[in-house]
Amino acid sequence: xxxxxxxxxxxxxxxxxxxxxxxxxDQLPELREISVGLLHVFIQHTSASLxxxxxxxxxxxxxxxxxxxxxxxxxxxxxxxMEGPDDxxxxxxxxxxxxxxxxxxxxxxLNLGIWQGIYLCEHRNHASGRRLVLTIQGQGH
Amino acid sequence: xxxxxxxxxxxxxxxxxxxxxxxxxDQLPELREISVGLLHVFIQHTSASLxxxxxxxxxxxxxxxxxxxxxxxxxxxxxxxMEGPDDxxxxxxxxxxxxxxxxxxxxxxLNLGIWQGIYLCEHRNHASGRRLVLTIQGQGH
Amino acid sequence: xxxxxxxxxxxxxxxxxxxxxxxxxDQLPELREISVGLLHVFIQHTSASLxxxxxxxxxxxxxxxxxxxxxxxxxxxxxxxMEGPDDxxxxxxxxxxxxxxxxxxxxxxLNLGIWQGIYLCEHRNHASGRRLVLTIQGQGH
Numbered sequence: 001x002x003x004x005x006x007x008x009x010x011x012x013x014x015x016x017x018x019x020x021x022x023x024x025x026d027q028l029p030e031l032r033e034i035s036v037g038l039l040h041v042f043i044q045h046t047s048a049s050l051x052x053x054x055x056x057x058x059x060x061x062x063x064x065x066x067x068x069x070x071x072x073x074x075x076x077x078x079x080x081x082m083e084g085p086d087d088x089x090x091x092x093x094x095x096x097x098x099x100x101x102x103x104x105x106x107x108x109x110l111n112l113g114i115w116q117g118i119y120l121c122e123h124r125n126h127a128s129g130r131r132l133v134l135t136i137q138g139q140g141h
Numbered sequence: 142x143x144x145x146x147x148x149x150x151x152x153x154x155x156x157x158x159x160x161x162x163x164x165x166x167d168q169l170p171e172l173r174e175i176s177v178g179l180l181h182v183f184i185q186h187t188s189a190s191l192x193x194x195x196x197x198x199x200x201x202x203x204x205x206x207x208x209x210x211x212x213x214x215x216x217x218x219x220x221x222x223m224e225g226p227d228d229x230x231x232x233x234x235x236x237x238x239x240x241x242x243x244x245x246x247x248x249x250x251l252n253l254g255i256w257q258g259i260y261l262c263e264h265r266n267h268a269s270g271r272r273l274v275l276t277i278q279g280q281g282h
Numbered sequence: 283x284x285x286x287x288x289x290x291x292x293x294x295x296x297x298x299x300x301x302x303x304x305x306x307x308d309q310l311p312e313l314r315e316i317s318v319g320l321l322h323v324f325i326q327h328t329s330a331s332l333x334x335x336x337x338x339x340x341x342x343x344x345x346x347x348x349x350x351x352x353x354x355x356x357x358x359x360x361x362x363x364m365e366g367p368d369d370x371x372x373x374x375x376x377x378x379x380x381x382x383x384x385x386x387x388x389x390x391x392l393n394l395g396i397w398q399g400i401y402l403c404e405h406r407n408h409a410s411g412r413r414l415v416l417t418i419q420g421q422g423h
Contacts, residue, residue: 001283003318004318005386007393042385042386042393045397045398046334046335046398076348076349078345079341080339080341080345088342088349091336091346095335095378095379096378098333098380099334100383133386133388135318137419
């Protein structure tokens with residue numbers, strides 16, 4: 001049984017949905033040593049979130065940002081407004097999408113579907129690089 | 142410490158919310174051998190999702206489909222439309238509901254509440270059977 | 283490799299978003315013995331949910347309740363209405379937010395961001411205390 005845990009900081013990104021699979025897995029060469037296991041990716045923030053979605057057409061990312069911003073508008077009668085109009089919608093979107101993803105590891109690689117990638121969902125207009133905690137657990141070969 | 146991992150394909154289902162607890166657990170006789178552990182169920186698609194919800198009144202599934210389709214309508218100004226009007230709402234619903242569920246295992250069975258079941262949330266009008274990766278980890282008796 | 287599993291009942295709370303980090307961790311003195319691991323918190327109900335969100339300004343919790351109740355209104359044309367107008371929205375919110383959270387454990391404590399806490403999201407007007415299944419897995423020191 002193997003446990004590996006790392007903290008990394010993603011590069012800063014603008015508001016929107018961003019594919020970060022490679023940026024995460026580049027930090028995890030140990031994946032190759034796991035025959036069966038799970039990767040847990042956790043974001044230490046409450047105004048950005050992590051998801052799994054399409055890794056191909058970049059228009060999907062544009063539409064995800066548009067769609068979530070229509071569903072969670074900035075003009076709801078929020079009380080918590082001191083950090084700007086994008087802040088409270090960011091907390092709601094983070095609650096909807098979630099703070100972590102868990103992905104199966106099989107034969108040394110993430111067992112994602114061919115169209116799947118890991119998303120950083122950045123809900124703030126101006127954010128710094130987001131901190132992630134990566135936890136691998138599994139059996140070696 | 143036991144690790145078991147399987148890939149299965151659910152039978153194809155129409156758009157809507159579907160109870161699949163039995164279809165999943167029928168593939169997992171090994172659950173009986175686990176005294177304490179977790180089951181991770183992962184869907185390898187980005188236009189369907191997995192959730193946990195009520196296992197009793199089928200009207201709840203009807204209302205979930207109606208509700209999510211009102212919240213994420215097909216007439217938003219999407220850019221990614223080449224796969225049909227149900228495609229981009231499917232990606233948004235999948236981001237909301239999520240690609241996996243993790244359920245505690247206790248004394249050889251899934252420790253769900255009495256009203257809980259595993260849902261396949263099928264967001265496309267016409268989809269094939271969805272592929273799942275099932276990962277059990279835990280301690281034997 | 284350590285596995286610890288407990289079932290607890292949270293005290294009953296009114297409809298809304300509630301910070302329960304302390305109520306959960308007070309039941310888990312064993313966290314201190316884990317150097318690297320994961321905590322899985324699972325709710326055995328389908329009309330309340332678990333999330334991770336801001337632990338500081340209580341106004342965030344007020345706005346989360348307001349926002350989700352606007353996004354998932356009680357006046358959708360629901361079929362499943364026999365348990366009251368707050369019931370079906372509760373199931374939809376639970377599907378959105380999710381039935382469990384998984385949090386990394388590092389050096390004997392939950393490795394949350396400094397602004398993060400565990401939320402009980404209570405979607406019913408009048409609910410009893412909610413049952414949780416807590417599962418710790420990890421390596422000792």
